[in-house]
Amino acid sequence: MGGGKKGGGGGGKGAAGGGGGGGKGGGKGGGGADKGAEGKEKKGGTSVKVRHILCEKQSKVLEAMEKIKSGSKFNEVAAEYSEDKARSGGDLGWMTRGSMVGPFQDAAFALPVSTLASPVFTDPPVKTKFGYHLIMVEGKK
Template sequence: MPMEGVLKGLVRQLEQFRVQQQASEMPPKGKSGSGKAGKGGAASGSDSADKKAQGPKGGGNAVKVRHILCEKHGKIMEAMEKLKSGMRFNEVAAQYSEDKARQGGDLGWMTRGSMVGPFQEAAFALPVSGLDKPVFTDPPVKTKFGYHIIMVEGRK
């Protein structure tokens, strides 16, 4: 079934991204975490402060992404109508998305170069928003995997 291949491809991309992210969070040899940013290793606990400092959209090298993926245009448009009626993004994703590998459409943090072209362009063009009042791609983005409604929850 073609959708299984799509899901495996997305999972593979996510795994590659996580490996890249872990490698980029490690300080260079001999630097002991005191590089230019002055933050040290992984989670510094200031993600929300980082989001606000980055501005509404563009910039950054990584985005925290959610999406709704449907193979058929008609189904993605049904999901779009639910979002426009005020339904929470994660609930619409759970109901409509054919990407069952990710609960609520959460793909986590993704870096530039780890996403397919149209998806990446849309993700980095969107402002940061929340589940209750998401700012999402309208119209949906078409990729080789199907149609996506994308929202961005963070940027760094």
């Protein structure tokens, strides 16, 4: 059931508790906003540029995944399959920590940055209260 969380993101949460002593790394985190301090413990910063494909049924999202694996572009498959209001190729734009549901956020921050032509996406799909998501990240800051 909880397979979508296997990205190992859980370890970062435990480390966040000890974040108070983060002043040691002075050179790195000096200029950021305070609320972003926890995010600096995980590489990738506090924002991700995300695209996704959302399907209510697992069978449909798996079909979309197969299309991407066989060479179709992520945004084209998103336009055809995604049941989300962000039908513009699945582009959700820049999202910050705390603005996404837990499993989606964990997956988004665990993924490397990739391109539409050669996407790295969640496999297996991530299950949230909205349905099943294929997620890819186009940028981090």
